[in-house]
Every structure is written in C-alpha cells, then in structure tokens.
Amino acid sequence: MEQTRPARAQKPMRLTPRIALLCIGIFCLLSGKSEAFDTFTAHGGPVKDFTLSNDGSILASASYDYSIVLWDSETLSPLGRLIGHDAAVVAVAFSPDGRYLVSGGDDYSALVWDVSDVARALP
Numbered sequence: 001m002e003q004t005r006p007a008r009a010q011k012p013m014r015l016t017p018r019i020a021l022l023c024i025g026i027f028c029l030l031s032g033k034s035e036a037f038d039t040f041t042a043h044g045g046p047v048k049d050f051t052l053s054n055d056g057s058i059l060a061s062a063s064y065d066y067s068i069v070l071w072d073s074e075t076l077s078p079l080g081r082l083i084g085h086d087a088a089v090v091a092v093a094f095s096p097d098g099r100y101l102v103s104g105g106d107d108y109s110a111l112v113w114d115v116s117d118v119a120r121a122l123p
Helices: 017-030 115-121
Strands: 047-052 058-063 067-072 078-083 089-094 100-105 110-114
Touching: 058 089, 067 089, 100 115, 110 115
Parallel strands: 047 089
Antiparallel strands: 047 058, 058 067, 067 078, 089 100, 100 110
C-alpha cells in the first residue's frame, strides 16, 4: 500500500506593491473591465520593470530605451527621466529604507541613485 504525506502548510505570501498591482490588473482583465487601463507613454521603448517607492508616492519604470522614468503615483504623470545606463535598463528597485533607487542594465552595471538628490533635480 502506497503512503502519502500530508501537504505542508505554506506560509502566507507577502503582498508587495508589485504583486498587488499585478493582482488588480489580472482581476480587471478577468472581469472584462478593460476600460480601467490607460496607456501612459514616457519611454521610447518597451518597459521591462517597475517598482513603487516605500511611501507609495513615486513609481519608477525601467525600459529598453536605456532610461528610468519616475512617475507621480497618484496622477501617473511623469516626473522626470534618469539617464545613466549604456544599454537597456531591465530592473529597478527602491532600498528598504527608501533612500536609494537601484537600477540594473544590460550594460552589466548597477547604478545607485540617491532619491533625495533625484527629487531635488526634478522640476
């Protein structure tokens, strides 16, 4: 007789802002409410990654156009563009304390941006 083991209890998944946005998007697609989606254009190429700041005020998107665009998370209007990579930017994340924004690119480099310096430079 073959024995089976009981399934392990899984830890609850921590809901990060990125997962929350993805869940909302999937829900809207499945519910047929595609009018909830708008198109926001500030990049010259496809967006590879995005992240929300710890306080929820800034959304950063990374693109194949070698740049990072910072967005106001309430109005979704672009605040400014960060240029520094020599190839596509494929990953972007805020540090746990919210002080830094880190970007990784296909140029094999990781750039660290001081968020307070960036905020002062924005119009």
